[in-house]
Amino acid sequence: MRRTPTSDALRFVDDMTGANGNQPAIAIAVRGLAKNYDEVEAVRGVDFEVAAGEVFGFLGPNGAGKTTTINMLCTLVKPSAGSATVAGHDVVHERDDVRRNIGLVFQDPTLDGYLTAEQNLRLHAELYGVRSDLVVPRMQQVMTMVGLWERKDSPVGTFSGGMRRRLEIARGLMHSPRVLFLDEPTIGLDPQTRRSIWAYIRELQEREEITIFMTTHYMDEAEWCDRIAIMDHGEIVALDAPETLKAGVGTDRVTIHTDDDEATIAALGERFNIEARRSEGAVSFGVPAGEAFVPRLFSELGIPIKAVNVSRPTLDDVFMSYTGSTIRDAEEDQAKHRNRVMMQMMHGGRR
Amino acid sequence: MSTTTDPIESAAAVDQSAVPIVRVIVPERSLASELRAIKIVWRRELIRFRADRLRMVTTLIQPLLFLFVLGSGLQQLSAASTHGVNLKTFIYPGILCISVMFTAMFSAASIVWDREFGFLREMMVAPIRRSSIVIGKCLGGAMVASFQGVIVICLAGFVGVPYAPLMILGIFFLQLLLAFAITAFGVMVAVRIKQMQSFMGVMQMIVMPMFFISGALFPVANLPGWLAALNRIDPLTYAVDPMRNLVFNHLSISPLARAVLDPGVTWFGWRVPPLLEAGMILLLGVVMLGVAIWEFSTTE
Numbered sequence: 001m002r003r004t005p006t007s008d009a010l011r012f013v014d015d016m017t018g019a020n021g022n023q024p025a026i027a028i029a030v031r032g033l034a035k036n037y038d039e040v041e042a043v044r045g046v047d048f049e050v051a052a053g054e055v056f057g058f059l060g061p062n063g064a065g066k067t068t069t070i071n072m073l074c075t076l077v078k079p080s081a082g083s084a085t086v087a088g089h090d091v092v093h094e095r096d097d098v099r100r101n102i103g104l105v106f107q108d109p110t111l112d113g114y115l116t117a118e119q120n121l122r123l124h125a126e127l128y129g130v131r132s133d134l135v136v137p138r139m140q141q142v143m144t145m146v147g148l149w150e151r152k153d154s155p156v157g158t159f160s161g162g163m164r165r166r167l168e169i170a171r172g173l174m175h176s177p178r179v180l181f182l183d184e185p186t187i188g189l190d191p192q193t194r195r196s197i198w199a200y201i202r203e204l205q206e207r208e209e210i211t212i213f214m215t216t217h218y219m220d221e222a223e224w225c226d227r228i229a230i231m232d233h234g235e236i237v238a239l240d241a242p243e244t245l246k247a248g249v250g251t252d253r254v255t256i257h258t259d260d261d262e263a264t265i266a267a268l269g270e271r272f273n274i275e276a277r278r279s280e281g282a283v284s285f286g287v288p289a290g291e292a293f294v295p296r297l298f299s300e301l302g303i304p305i306k307a308v309n310v311s312r313p314t315l316d317d318v319f320m321s322y323t324g325s326t327i328r329d330a331e332e333d334q335a336k337h338r339n340r341v342m343m344q345m346m347h348g349g350r351r
Numbered sequence: 352m353s354t355t356t357d358p359i360e361s362a363a364a365v366d367q368s369a370v371p372i373v374r375v376i377v378p379e380r381s382l383a384s385e386l387r388a389i390k391i392v393w394r395r396e397l398i399r400f401r402a403d404r405l406r407m408v409t410t411l412i413q414p415l416l417f418l419f420v421l422g423s424g425l426q427q428l429s430a431a432s433t434h435g436v437n438l439k440t441f442i443y444p445g446i447l448c449i450s451v452m453f454t455a456m457f458s459a460a461s462i463v464w465d466r467e468f469g470f471l472r473e474m475m476v477a478p479i480r481r482s483s484i485v486i487g488k489c490l491g492g493a494m495v496a497s498f499q500g501v502i503v504i505c506l507a508g509f510v511g512v513p514y515a516p517l518m519i520l521g522i523f524f525l526q527l528l529l530a531f532a533i534t535a536f537g538v539m540v541a542v543r544i545k546q547m548q549s550f551m552g553v554m555q556m557i558v559m560p561m562f563f564i565s566g567a568l569f570p571v572a573n574l575p576g577w578l579a580a581l582n583r584i585d586p587l588t589y590a591v592d593p594m595r596n597l598v599f600n601h602l603s604i605s606p607l608a609r610a611v612l613d614p615g616v617t618w619f620g621w622r623v624p625p626l627l628e629a630g631m632i633l634l635l636g637v638v639m640l641g642v643a644i645w646e647f648s649t650t651e
Contacts (some may be wrong), residue, residue: 074476099478100377108468112395114402126391126475129384130375138373155402171473176375207372 027052027179027211028073032082035068044234045082045112045194050213050227052178055205057225058215059315065234067107067213070183073213074104085179091219100128103177105168107184113157117148120156121171128175138281142170144202162193167338180204182214186221228315230322236323242315249313249321252290255282256297264303271300379479392487393494398459398651402494406457414450414503415464418443434608439510441612444594445567447503447522448529448587452562454499455530456554459537463550480645485538489640494536494614500526511602518601522594525629529590532636539643542650561587572614583618589634592616593625598600 028050035043050056058066071077073086075095084091087101101279110122118139125135143149144268146166154336156164166187172180182201186194197220214225222228222242229239238245258264264283276285287293290310308349400406422439429438462554466469474484482603504522508514544550564578565567566589575583582588592615599613 032427076472082559096380096478099476100379104476106469106472109470110471112465112470112473113468114399115395121396123391123395124473124477125375127388127474127479129378129387129478134373134375138375141371141373152618174372174375175377208374303377 003267014279016153025109026050026085027054028056028213029085030069030073030082030084033069033072033079033084035065035072035077036080040235043072045230046234046236047227048229048239050211052211053205053209053215055201055212055224056215057222057228058226058231059217059219059222059319060215060231061217061277064231066231067183069231070181070213070215074102074181075099081267100175100177103175103180105165105172105180105182105185105188109164109168111156111164111168111171115153116153116155116166117143117159118152120167121152121174124171125174130175138174138176142173143167145173145203146170147196162189163195165189166197166200169197172257176208176230177210178211179211182212184217185296186218187214194218194221211226219351220318222315230319232323237297238318242318245318249317251286252292252310252313253284254287254290254297255284255309255311256305258303258305260303261319267301271302273298330342331344356381359494366446374626377478380480384478385480385483388477388483389428389487392484393542394490396458396491396495399461400498410454410499411502413453414446414499416508417450418506419502420511422446427631428475432611434605434611436602436604436612437511438600440512440602442568443503443507443510443513444510444598445591447500447526448565448591448594449562449567450503451496451500451526451643452533452558452587455492455496455513455533456537456558458495459541460543460547460550460554461492461537461590462488463544463547464543467547481648485542485640485644485647488538489531489534489643492529492537496530496534497523497527500530505566512598513601515601518597521597525590525594525597526577528629528632528636532586532590532639533638535639539639540644542643542646548563561585563624564588565591567590570612570614571616572611586632589623589628593628596625 002257012349014188026049028048030046032045032047033043034041034045046065058069058203062114068077070338072079073084073091075342085178087103090097090323110201112123121133121139121143124140129282130138133308137150140149143152146162146169148167151159151163156167159167169182169185171184172182186197189197191204201212201214201224203211216222225242227241228237228245229236240247240248246344256264260282261278265276268276268283268285272287274285274287276283294308294310297308418439418642422442426438433441452478462471465474500523504519507519514519540553540557541550544553544626564581564585566582567587571579571582571588571592586622595613596615601607604612616628
């Protein structure tokens with residue numbers, strides 16, 4: 001499954017191994033990892049590796065097995081089969097060592113609303129055994145990063161949803177984890193907060209030796225990962241850099257407006273061997289590397305062009321090409337399936 | 352709770368690079384780290400208790416109600432049969448026990464709250480043993496519950512119980528023991544229960560009969576056979592009895608009154624020594640703590 005990571009990620013790995021020899025270049029290695037709940041196969045044997053320093057995204061509809069995979073990697077759930085190492089430690093046999101080296105931000109809030117922001121972080125630092133003289137400096141660093149240092153004395157119960165999520169990220173970083181797991185870190189947040197959370201992730205990647213493993217079902221966010229794995233029905237159906245995945249779809253879509261569409265279509269077929277068609281009052285066709293094609297189009301077409309539009313394939317197209325449905329359709333199907341199962345259970349219970 | 356404005360805009364103005372990177376190292380798990388974890392969980396219970404003003408007030412009011420309203424009210428009926436001893440004095444040890452018991456039960460509920468609000472996960476993924484969480488919870492809960500006991504101890508003078516230092520010390524340790532046992536019991540139940548309502552329901556179902564049967568409000572001699580049998584298998588009986596024994600040791604009342612009001616628990620005519628009773632409570636607490644740890648370690 002695994003293809004080469006992006007050159008950025010590779011360079012980062014080289015830097016890290018150069019500076020610090022004992023840092024494993026592979027942050028997460030997963031082999032045939034599977035989890036069954038009774039009859040249900042939540043995860044059906046996935047394989048992948050995440051390089052140190054990478055931002056790795058798990059993309060898929062709800063119920064695809066993303067959270068179960070994260071829970072196995074975080075030692076919260078025992079795998080039914082397969083193995084995984086995180087930060088060089090086995091998730092089953094070296095649970096404590098894995099836990100020391102990972103930070104977690106869950107989908108559901110896990111803060112103590114009665115305590116202040118500072119008390120929450122301090123408690124976390126103590127649970128992990130952070131040296132007491134480093135607690136305050138580290139706290140200042142991570143809380144400044146998420147813009148909550150000024151609010152450290154407020155009870156968490158008074159925080160908005162976005163602030164809580166940011167505080168959870170800060171808390172997950174309190175013990176300088178090698179791998180930070182973010183399970184849907186931006187779900188249910190407003191666009192501004194989502195943007196700022198991505199800004200933190202980028203900043204982290206630049207400033208600390210950290211690998212980020214996240215799940216999301218927002219296509220536009222997955223674009224910002226170094227590499228993404230698309231998960232569907234408990235399996236990884238595609239894994240690569242977003243650009244590569246999108247390139248794998250093949251072509252960009254070019255749309256041009258001219259005065260004479262018929263002549264344009266004919267000229268395109270003649271000079272570029274491109275099959276174009278009319279749609280919505282314009283001429284549209286697919287071509288690899290659409291932007292590079294536009295200058296040639298202008299100089300060689302011989303017909304005046306009034307407007308041109310090049311659009312790249314989106315991750316939606318990628319998801320579509322691998323799973324045969326859009327992510328939204330997949331989620332609706334899941335919901336339908338769940339309802340059906342529930343109805344059957346209720347029926348069965350009555351009989 | 353109100354939601355305040357988000358200071359994200361102002362934070363953007365702060366120069367991020369001005370804050371130095373602080374890298375920390377998480378030490379390997381050890382006995383010391385487990386003890387530290389126990390202390391942290393324990394202390395969190397206390398912090399939460401201190402922050403919860405309402406709970407502190409109810410903690411204060413409950414024993415007052417029991418002791419002075421119930422005690423004064425029933426005094427009208429029972430004056431003849433208590434041989435000159437004020438009913439408040441008689442029920443004092445029992446009220447002390449049940450006040451501690453109710454508070455301990457609520458303390459144990461915090462594990463259900465923590466699960467409901469997600470905080471339990473934060474502790475479960477930390478590099479610590481689950482047993483440390485359970486032990487910390489039990490000790491913290493016991494501590495909070497024993498505050499209640501201390502309040503009732505302070506009220507001793509109002510119900511005709513002298514402030515004898517030895518007695519107070521004894522009462523304090525007995526109620527600490529009870530608080531620990533009940534919290535362990537509560538935690539044992541709470542580990543399996545995911546919702547607060549069900550937990551409260553289950554606890555009411557178990558605690559109320561325990562309270563009524565224990566003899567907190569009546570002497571345990573000359574009971575109807577069925578009630579005597581139930582009384583002897585009620586664990587709370589063995590907390591109330593030594594407590595009452597201890598208090599009555601320090602009262603100046605007639606031997607008759609003593610014999611009627613503090614007959615002591617008997618097994619087939621054998622008077623169970625108070626120290627053995629206290630030992631039973633301790634043993635029970637430790638066993639339930641063990642079960643709670645085992646249960647908690649096996650859940651995912």
